[in-house]
Structures are given as C-alpha cells and as structure tokens.
Amino acid sequence: MWGEALSMLDRAQRLQxxxxxxxxxxxxxPVDIVEAGDAIEVHVALPGVAADAITVVLDxxxxxxxxxxxFPCRTESGQxxxxxxxxxxxxxxxxxxxxxxxxxxxLVGKALENGVLTLTFRRKEGA
Numbered sequence: 001m002w003g004e005a006l007s008m009l010d011r012a013q014r015l016q017x018x019x020x021x022x023x024x025x026x027x028x029x030p031v032d033i034v035e036a037g038d039a040i041e042v043h044v045a046l047p048g049v050a051a052d053a054i055t056v057v058l059d060x061x062x063x064x065x066x067x068x069x070x071f072p073c074r075t076e077s078g079q080x081x082x083x084x085x086x087x088x089x090x091x092x093x094x095x096x097x098x099x100x101x102x103x104x105x106x107l108v109g110k111a112l113e114n115g116v117l118t119l120t121f122r123r124k125e126g127a
Contacts, residue, residue, distance in 0.1 A: 026088030029065075033094070040096055040105065040121040047115030048072070048085075054117060058107055062095040063119070096121065 032043040044065055046054065054067045071087040073080060096105060109120030 027086035027090045028092045029090055031092060031094055033096075038123050039108075042094060042096075042119040042121070044092065044117040044119070045115065046112070046117050049112075049115075049117075051112040054112070056107070056110070056119065058105070060104075062093060064091060064093045065117070065119075066091040 030045045034041045034043070042063065046067070046069075049067050049069050054065065057064045057066075066089070068089045069087050104124045105121040106124050107119060108122050109118070111118045
C-alpha cells in the first residue's frame with residue numbers, strides 16, 4: 001500500500017513539474033560562507049544532486065541555487081521504514097556578505113566534490 005502511495009505521489013509530482021514551470025520548493029540545503037581577503041566561498045551541502053542539474057543565478061541581492069533531488073527508492077514491493085533525507089525541488093537564496101552593497105562580485109570558481117558545491121566569488125576590480 002505504501003509503495004502504491006509513493007508511486008501515485010511520484011506521478012503527481014511529475015505532472016506538476018510538466019505543467020507548472022515553478023514547482024514547489026520542498027527543502028533548503030545547509031550553507032557555509034567563508035570570506036578570506038577578496039574571495040568569498042559559499043559551500044552548499046548537496047549530496048545526491050548531479051552537477052548538471054544545479055542552477056546558480058547571481059543578482060545584486062546575492063545568489064539563488066536550485067535543483068531537484070529525485071527520490072531514489074522506486075520499488076512497489078519494498079517497504080520503507082524511515083525517510084529523513086529531503087527529496088524534491090530545492091531553492092536557496094543567499095545574500096553575500098559585502099561591506100558595500102554596491103560592490104559587484106563575479107563567480108570565479110565552481111566545483112561539486114563529495115556532495116558539496118563550492119562557489120568562489122571575487123569582488124570585481126575597479127568597481
């Protein structure tokens with residue numbers, strides 16, 4: 001019965017994503033921000049999320065990171081005893097710690113390693 005309910009939920013989520021461009025945000029990943037000199041590193045915990053599925057948008061207010069972590073257990077005969085890992089669409093908006101809100105930054109590095117997305121920003125020269 002639980003497997004059937006999960007199957008129906010999965011079908012409903014696929015239909016929602018198909019017909020609505022902005023699927024509901026289900027969770028937010030934890031984030032660490034470290035500033036050293038002119039560099040700002042943003043570390044986002046994203047285990048199980050493929051690098052090509054991640055969208056990063058930089059705007060004057062900060063950055064927005066979004067993607068979808070698919071539910072990996074697709075069995076109708078199995079029995080799920082516990083679900084603690086968040087699945088579904090996520091979106092995280094992060095304001096960057098800048099002394100001057102008008103100082104522009106640029107993304108100079110991006111890496112996904114061991115389930116952690118690291119984004120490196122630098123203040124733009126001459127700005």
